[in-house]
Amino acid sequence: MQLQCPNCGPRDVHEFRCGGEVQARPGPEPQQEAWATYLYMRANPLGWLREWWFHRFGCQKWFIAERHTVQQKVRATYFLGGTEQGGGAA
Amino acid sequence: MRGLDGRQPDRMWRSPELEDRYDVVIIGGGVHGLATAYYLAREHGIRDVAVLEKRYIGSGGSGRNTAIIRSNYLTPEGVRFYDESLRLYEELALELRFNVMFSQRGHLTLAHSDSAIRTMRWRAEVNQIQGVDSRLIWPDEIAAICPQLDVSDHPRFPVLAALYHPPGGIIRHDAVVWGYARGADGYGVEIHQETEVTGIKVDNNRVEGVQTTKGTIKTGTVLNATAGWCSLIADMAGVRLPVTTHPLQACVTEALKPFLDVVVVSGSLHVYVSQTDRGELVMGSAIDPFQSYSMDSSLTFLESLSSHVLELMPSLSSVKVLRQWAGICDMTPDYSPLMGFTPVEGFLIDVGWGTYGFKAGPVSGKRMAELIATERTPEILEPFGLSRFDSLELVGEKGAASVGH
Numbered sequence: 198m199q200l201q202c203p204n205c206g207p208r209d210v211h212e213f214r215c216g217g218e219v220q221a222r223p224g225p226e227p228q229q230e231a232w233a234t235y236l237y238m239r240a241n242p243l244g245w246l247r248e249w250w251f252h253r254f255g256c257q258k259w260f261i262a263e264r265h266t267v268q269q270k271v272r273a274t275y276f277l278g279g280t281e282q283g284g285g286a287a
Numbered sequence: 288m289r290g291l292d293g294r295q296p297d298r299m300w301r302s303p304e305l306e307d308r309y310d311v312v313i314i315g316g317g318v319h320g321l322a323t324a325y326y327l328a329r330e331h332g333i334r335d336v337a338v339l340e341k342r343y344i345g346s347g348g349s350g351r352n353t354a355i356i357r358s359n360y361l362t363p364e365g366v367r368f369y370d371e372s373l374r375l376y377e378e379l380a381l382e383l384r385f386n387v388m389f390s391q392r393g394h395l396t397l398a399h400s401d402s403a404i405r406t407m408r409w410r411a412e413v414n415q416i417q418g419v420d421s422r423l424i425w426p427d428e429i430a431a432i433c434p435q436l437d438v439s440d441h442p443r444f445p446v447l448a449a450l451y452h453p454p455g456g457i458i459r460h461d462a463v464v465w466g467y468a469r470g471a472d473g474y475g476v477e478i479h480q481e482t483e484v485t486g487i488k489v490d491n492n493r494v495e496g497v498q499t500t501k502g503t504i505k506t507g508t509v510l511n512a513t514a515g516w517c518s519l520i521a522d523m524a525g526v527r528l529p530v531t532t533h534p535l536q537a538c539v540t541e542a543l544k545p546f547l548d549v550v551v552v553s554g555s556l557h558v559y560v561s562q563t564d565r566g567e568l569v570m571g572s573a574i575d576p577f578q579s580y581s582m583d584s585s586l587t588f589l590e591s592l593s594s595h596v597l598e599l600m601p602s603l604s605s606v607k608v609l610r611q612w613a614g615i616c617d618m619t620p621d622y623s624p625l626m627g628f629t630p631v632e633g634f635l636i637d638v639g640w641g642t643y644g645f646k647a648g649p650v651s652g653k654r655m656a657e658l659i660a661t662e663r664t665p666e667i668l669e670p671f672g673l674s675r676f677d678s679l680e681l682v683g684e685k686g687a688a689s690v691g692h
Contacts, residue, residue: 210577211587214576215576215577215578217531217578218531229677229679230677233676233677233679234527236620237529237620237676238527238528238529238676239518239527239528239529239530239531240518240527241518241519241528241530241531241532241578242518243516243519243580246578248577248578264577266532266578266579266580266581267579267580267581268581269579269581269583
């Protein structure tokens with residue numbers, strides 16, 4: 198499986214570290230419950246998932262990938278708030 | 288099919304029609320669900336129970352694990368819990384009148400670094416205080432127990448020490464599933480295979496029923512025992528879990544003459560190896576590094592596993608791999624399970640079993656049955672409640688659970 202790094206292009210998935218599901222960070226003075234939810238609770242969907250990836254053995258940048266959790270496909274990768282790039286083939 | 292004496296062999300369990308109400312509905316026909324049904328019926332007289340399985344019983348993690356049983360964990364809570372399970376496994380063949388082929392051949396966890404030795408010394412001390420036979424041993428004793436291992440200083444990561452756990456071993460995992468199924472069926476529990484749950488009816492924060500591909504059921508008590516798929520079932524009841532699902536791969540070689548009579552695990556090399564009674568070597572590794580529900584096998588896994596096994600046992604270099612497979616694991620942040628009540632009344636969980644669920648089947652079944660029957664959490668389950676993530680009281684077992692099977 199390959200991932201399309203928005204900076205470096207298609208690379209083997211083992212160059213990357215997966216950072217888990219994208220979710221909203223609690224505000225500056227969160228309650229403990231909000232923190233616990235942010236830290237531990239996960240949607241764990243069967244289907245499309247937005248998640249963080251880090252190009253560990255490349256440009257050392259974090260980006261977002263939209264990946265399917267059954268078909269091992271990636272339909273888009275992009276920097277947070279940046280332009281979309283094409284996904285890497287499975 | 289007829290046996291040698293011409294008689295029809297007895298059915299192990301019935302295939303009844305689905306009724307429209309049950310006292311208890313258990314989702315998931317693996318070792319956890321079936322054991323819970325068995326102990327509910329046997330010890331608490333609750334026999335109006337349906338076990339719903341979307342494929343066939345034992346088709347998930349219960350039939351895909353590498354069948355290793357041990358109790359040499361890291362936290363006192365974990366050690367106590369897994370040790371009760373190991374003791375139940377010791378008596379299980381007698382209890383179920385079914386040969387589960389439990390072979391307590393000993394379990395070796397190898398250390399290749401100073402930090403691994405420190406963790407193992409810690410584990411040995413915790414284990415011994417809890418009465419579990421477990422100790423740290425050095426290369427001369429390792430070589431005596433397992434002469435096939437290369438304990439010289441030639442490998443890239445030499446074997447420095449090992450945690451030795453004599454009561455650990457391997458079991459016939461399908462037999463455990465079938466034994467519990469037959470036992471539960473004998474007490475009147477209904478097992479419904481090819482019956483997939485499609486929805487859970489919750490009214491006023493209380494479970495009212497379950498929708499399945501075979502019809503709708505009314506019930507006040509639902510147990511989610513679906514391991515890798517547990518987030519999807521919990522979502523139907525509106526409960527969120529601290530779980531991500533990761534594939535775990537394993538493989539088996541062609542059959543060899545008996546030569547390895549101990550389970551060998553290396554956390555640093557991410558491998559575990561044992562030889563079954565049929566002579567095949569069963570080998571497994573760590574979970575895949577990102578979440579997925581896919582049960583595909585990968586060449587990457589096979590290559591890295593093989594190279595690590597050969598570092599430990601160079602003599603296996605010409606052995607052929609027969610097949611490989613994957614299962615999916617419901618990983619929690621602290622590598623401990625999630626058992627007990629949820630914010631939705633009547634919706635119970637026995638999930639978060641990650642890569643260590645099979646060895647906990649009997650104790651989970653017995654104690655979850657007690658919880659359902661008494662509507663109170665047994666003391667041994669208290670550390671594993673879902674609410675520990677709100678109160679930030681985690682039970683960190685990563686040091687003993689991540690690869691050590």
